[in-house]
Amino acid sequence: MAGEPVNINEFEELARQALPKMYYDFFAGGAEDQYTLKENTEAFRRITIRPRMLVDVSRIDMSTVILGNKTSAPIIVAPTSSHQLAHFEGEVATARGAAACNVIMGLAFTSTCTVEEVASSCNAVRFLQTFAFKRDIIELVVRKAESSGFRAIILTADTPRLGKKEADIKNKMIAPRLGNFEGLISTEVVSDKSSTVEAYTAETLDPSFCWKDIAWLKSVTKLPILIKGILTSEDAIKAIEAGVAGIIVSNHGARQLDYTPATISVLEEVVNAVQGKVPVLLDGGIRRGTDIFKALALGAKAVLIGRPVIYGLAAKGESGVKQVIEMLKNELEQTMALAGCCNVNDITRSHVKTEKESFLSRM
Ligand SMILES: Cc1cc2nc3c(=O)[nH]c(=O)nc-3n(C[C@H](O)[C@H](O)[C@H](O)COP(=O)(O)O)c2cc1C
Numbered sequence: 001m002a003g004e005p006v007n008i009n010e011f012e013e014l015a016r017q018a019l020p021k022m023y024y025d026f027f028a029g030g031a032e033d034q035y036t037l038k039e040n041t042e043a044f045r046r047i048t049i050r051p052r053m054l055v056d057v058s059r060i061d062m063s064t065v066i067l068g069n070k071t072s073a074p075i076i077v078a079p080t081s082s083h084q085l086a087h088f089e090g091e092v093a094t095a096r097g098a099a100a101c102n103v104i105m106g107l108a109f110t111s112t113c114t115v116e117e118v119a120s121s122c123n124a125v126r127f128l129q130t131f132a133f134k135r136d137i138i139e140l141v142v143r144k145a146e147s148s149g150f151r152a153i154i155l156t157a158d159t160p161r162l163g164k165k166e167a168d169i170k171n172k173m174i175a176p177r178l179g180n181f182e183g184l185i186s187t188e189v190v191s192d193k194s195s196t197v198e199a200y201t202a203e204t205l206d207p208s209f210c211w212k213d214i215a216w217l218k219s220v221t222k223l224p225i226l227i228k229g230i231l232t233s234e235d236a237i238k239a240i241e242a243g244v245a246g247i248i249v250s251n252h253g254a255r256q257l258d259y260t261p262a263t264i265s266v267l268e269e270v271v272n273a274v275q276g277k278v279p280v281l282l283d284g285g286i287r288r289g290t291d292i293f294k295a296l297a298l299g300a301k302a303v304l305i306g307r308p309v310i311y312g313l314a315a316k317g318e319s320g321v322k323q324v325i326e327m328l329k330n331e332l333e334q335t336m337a338l339a340g341c342c343n344v345n346d347i348t349r350s351h352v353k354t355e356k357e358s359f360l361s362r363m
């Protein structure tokens with residue numbers, strides 16, 4: 001590629017060149033046939049934008065407030081594990097990149113750097129993600145989140161066990177040392193059948209964790225809980241009943257159950273079920289500012305960005321993370337200007353046409 005990357009796909013190509021195949025496959029890959037992986041991005045292409053002309057767009061304000069936290073744009077770094085496999089500075093560099101762009105940093109508990117290292121490295125607003133781990137591990141997550149100034153807990157609900165990522169199995173993917181687990185479980189987990197990533201999670205997850213256990217989680221923390229991995233109205237209603245502070249529509253970047261729908265295609269179902277009671281966020285397949293615009297038009301308060309941030313990190317460390325986030329912010333700003341929206345509240349349902357609506361209008 002000649003010159004600087006001009007879009008996220010070019011950052012992905014830089015990351016592919018920078019990383020050993022095993023690590024690139026780990027970051028880029030999805031579960032099984034990778035049907036959902038492809039759909040997550042393709043479904044955005046089937047939604048068109050209905051722009052409005054002759055609006056005064058001389059000043060565009062992308063800022064918003066998420067669970068009481070002001071942010072420069074409706075963009076959050078998605079919690080993703082193992083950043084030191086992308087760059088030696090790992091999540092510390094990612095968080096600094098997020099801080100430089102004034103967006104919220106979602107940190108995975110399965111990070112390579114520790115919670116404390118990330119917290120002391122930057123002043124980004126931070127949310128800490130936990131899986132449905134065994135309870136003593138969740139209690140540790142909560143203690144670390146509270147003592148290190150995190151503003152919310154993200155509970156990932158879609159991972160009672162790890163999805164089958166065939167590239168990792170073929171590559172015999174070796175999990176890195178995960179800072180927060182040092183001394184807690186064996187960090188030398190080995191498995192001759194599959195990737196050590198799978199072995200890691202098998203040792204820590206509690207597959208019996210269910211809706212009633214959210215009451216327990218709420219009893220051990222004062223932090224707001226965002227539930228991540230919701231794809232249906234039925235579960236959205238259960239999440240509201242369980243008292244979560246927000247919902248993240250997500251299929252885990254297509255790394256868990258294959259043949260789940262593209263997240264953007266079920267966003268509206270969840271938004272309608274939630275009836276404005278809590279904010280609804282979305283991740284999966286966001287690669288353009290136009291994708292963010294479409295998600296906001298369909299009712300998302302903000303989006304989370306997973307792989308693009310990792311690609312920026314792999315390509316150029318902290319400055320790559322910053323460039324990726326700035327690129328998406330600039331593209332969103334451009335989209336808002338050209339669509340006639342001065343701030344995020346101006347982006348409405350009537351600014352997009354879904355595939356179904358296009359189909360019906362042709363009949
Ligand atoms: C390499 C990788 C690791 C991930 N690790 C986690 C994790 O530890 N916890 C979690 O809740 N989600 C994890 N995710 C899912 C992301 O939080 C997010 O849902 C997904 O990446 C969004 O899709 P996108 O990559 O297309 O933006 C991971 C995703 C990737 C690509």
Ligand SMILES: CCCCCCC(=O)C(=O)O
Binds near residue numbers: 081082110176178197
């Ligand atoms: C090395 C531990 C990896 C934990 C699982 C991370 C994850 O959620 C993923 O999709 O990968």
